[in-house]
Amino acid sequence: MQTISPLVGVDPRGWDALDRCGGLIIESATNSLVISDPHQPDCPIVYANPAFLHATGYRADEIIGRNCRFLQGPDTDHTTIATMRAAVADERACTVILLNYRKDGSEFWQELTISPVRDDDAALLYFIGIQADITDLKRAHAAVERAQEDQGLLLHVAVNLSARLLHDPAVVDTIVDALRTAGVEPRWLEIEITESAAMVDPAGALAILTRLHALGIRLAIDDFGTGYSSLSYLKRLPVDEIKIDKSFVREMPRNGDDAAIARSIIDLGHNLGLGVVAEGVEDDATWGQLATLGCDVAQGYHISRPVPAAELARWVQTTKEQGGSAAHVMT
Numbered sequence: 001m002q003t004i005s006p007l008v009g010v011d012p013r014g015w016d017a018l019d020r021c022g023g024l025i026i027e028s029a030t031n032s033l034v035i036s037d038p039h040q041p042d043c044p045i046v047y048a049n050p051a052f053l054h055a056t057g058y059r060a061d062e063i064i065g066r067n068c069r070f071l072q073g074p075d076t077d078h079t080t081i082a083t084m085r086a087a088v089a090d091e092r093a094c095t096v097i098l099l100n101y102r103k104d105g106s107e108f109w110q111e112l113t114i115s116p117v118r119d120d121d122a123a124l125l126y127f128i129g130i131q132a133d134i135t136d137l138k139r140a141h142a143a144v145e146r147a148q149e150d151q152g153l154l155l156h157v158a159v160n161l162s163a164r165l166l167h168d169p170a171v172v173d174t175i176v177d178a179l180r181t182a183g184v185e186p187r188w189l190e191i192e193i194t195e196s197a198a199m200v201d202p203a204g205a206l207a208i209l210t211r212l213h214a215l216g217i218r219l220a221i222d223d224f225g226t227g228y229s230s231l232s233y234l235k236r237l238p239v240d241e242i243k244i245d246k247s248f249v250r251e252m253p254r255n256g257d258d259a260a261i262a263r264s265i266i267d268l269g270h271n272l273g274l275g276v277v278a279e280g281v282e283d284d285a286t287w288g289q290l291a292t293l294g295c296d297v298a299q300g301y302h303i304s305r306p307v308p309a310a311e312l313a314r315w316v317q318t319t320k321e322q323g324g325s326a327a328h329v330m331t
Contacts, residue, residue, distance in 0.1 A: 031164055032056070032110070032131035034068065035117075038124060042067045043088070046126075055133060057103035068129070071100040073107075084114060091116050091124050095170060097134070097177065109138040111174050132165055137178055140189070155316075158190040160222065163197035167204050172211045186216035192243070193219070195227020195234075202233055213238035220277070225265060235272060242269045246280025246300070253285040266293050 032052035036043045044065045053060060056071065063070070072081070080096045087094035093115040100108055110131040117126040140157040165171045179186055191212060198205040198221075213219055221234070224242040244265050252259045262278065269276040278290050281300030290298055307315050 032133070034063075034129045034131075036068065036127045036129070038088070038127055043127065052131070055102070055108065055131070056100075062103075073099070073101040075099055075107075076101075084112075087114060088127060097174065107135075108133060109135045111170070113170070132162075132168065134165075134174065134178070136160065137175070155312075156188055156190050156218065158192050158220065160192045161197070163194075163200050166193055166197050166208060167201050169208075171208060172215075175212065175217070176215065187218070190218040190220055190240075192222040194222050195224065198233075198237070199227065206236060210238050223279075225261060239274065241275035241277055241296070243277040243279050243299075244295075249278050249280045249286060249290075249300075250282060252289050253283075259289065262290070262295075263293050266290075266295050270294065 032055045033049040034045050034052055035047040037046045044067060045063055048060060048063055076099050080098055083096055084094060095111065095113045098110055098112050100110060102108060111134050113130045115128050116124055117128055119125055137159050140159045179189065209219055219239040221239055221242045223245040225248055226245045242265065244262055248258045248261045252262055266276045275296045277297040277299055278295050279299050281287055281298040281302045283302055287298055287302055304315060
C-alpha cells in the first residue's frame with residue numbers, strides 16, 4: 001500500500017475504501033480507477049490511482065473531494081450522463097462509452113464501468129469506477145469514416161489492443177458498438193495484439209479473438225518474434241497476418257542473423273496461410289530485401305511518416321500515381 005498511500009492522504013475515508021476495494025485495485029492497477037463515497041454530499045472522489053492521474057493530467061489534491069463531472073466538457077453526451085446517474089441512483093452497475101477532457105483540455109474516450117461496493121449485509125459503501133482508454137479506437141473509426149464518406153477511399157485501419165482490453169469480457173461489445181456508431185463495416189478494422197498480451201490468459205484470449213474474427217474483423221500478431229508463445233498455440237489463433245518486429249527488420253541489410261529470422265518468419269506465415277507485414281522499414285535496401293523474400297506489406301518511415309487524417313487522401317493518391325501501394329494504413 002505504500003505506493004498509493006500519498007494519493008489518499010487528503011481524505012481518511014480513502015483508507016477504508018482501499019481496504020474494502022483493494023482486490024479490484026490490484027487487478028486493475030494499469031487502468032484508471034477512482035472510488036467515490038455516496039454517503040457524502042455530491043458523491044466525491046476519495047481515491048484515484050496513479051493511472052487515473054496520468055491519464056487526466058491532474059494531481060491527487062486537485063481531484064480528491066470533487067465529483068467526477070469535472071472531467072466533462074461541452075461535447076460530453078448528456079444521454080450517457082443520464083444513464084450513469086440513473087445507475088448510481090439505483091445502486092447498480094453500468095458500463096458506458098464516455099468522452100471526457102484532460103486537464104490540458106484535450107479529449108479522451110473511455111469505456112467506464114461503475115460498480116457498487118457493498119458490505120456483508122449488502123449495504124452500499126462506495127462506487128468504484130474502472131476506466132479503459134479507447135481513444136485510439138475511436139480515432140481509427142473516425143479516420144475510416146472520413147476516408148470512406150468524404151474521399152471515397154477504402155482503407156483498412158489497424159488498432160493496437162492492450163493486454164487489459166484483450167482480456168476484458170466486454171471488449172467485443174465495446175468494439176461492435178463503436179463500429180456501429182461510426183457506421184464502419186467490421187472488415188475495415190484490423191486489431192493488433194502482441195504475443196505477450198495473448199499469453200496472459202491464452203484460453204481467454206483465444207475466446208475473445210474468435211468472437212472478433214467471426215464478426216469479420218481482421219486480426220494480426222504484432223511484434224512477432226519477441227514474445228513467449230508456442231507455435232502450437234499460435235496456430236490455433238484465428239489471425240490473418242503476422243507483423244515482423246522492427247528489431248529484426250532494421251538491420252537486415254547489415255546483419256545476416258536478422259535477415260535469416262525475417263526469412264523464417266515470412267516462410268512460416270505463408271505456410272500457415274497468413275499475410276506477413278514487416279515493421280520498421282526505413283531504407284530502400286531493406287525494402288528491396290523484403291520484396292525479394294516475398295514479404296507482403298511493408299510499414300515504416302521509408303514508406304511514410306505519420307500524416308494527419310486530412311492529408312491522408314492526398315498521400316494515397318500520390319502513392320498510387322507513383323506506382324506504389326496504399327492498401328494498408330497502420331496506426
